[in-house]
Amino acid sequence: MLSTENCRTLAEHAGDRSPDAVQHLLSGAVIDEDGLRDDLRWSFVRYRAVRAGKLAHSAVAADFLVLGQDGALEPQLGLLSLMK
Structure with a gap:
């Protein structure tokens, strides 16, 4: 469990260097x-x-x-x- 859940901590947990990909995913996500x-x-x-x-x-x-x-x-x- 992450102490804070924001794009940066999610990206770091996923092994990404920056939160850009997570931000892109979350801002453009359409949920059916x-x-x-x-x-x-x-x-x-x-x-x-x-x-x-x-x-x-x-x-x-x-x-x-x-x-x-x-x-x-x-x-x-x-x-x-x-x-x-």
Whole structure:
């Protein structure tokens, strides 16, 4: 946890030398609230289904590939690593 949360401390925590990239990201960010809600719901339902043994891990991996979300498949960082 950061002591103060501003662009400079976020940038330093991310390893950037200046806050320019974080400022650019935050000032131009457009959040699709409905899309975010749907993505979170989709992920949560699949996570619970895999953990309960009702849905195959490979089926969820295929869904992520179809959606172009390859990052979810990263062995140490991705969402699917939590579903084992």
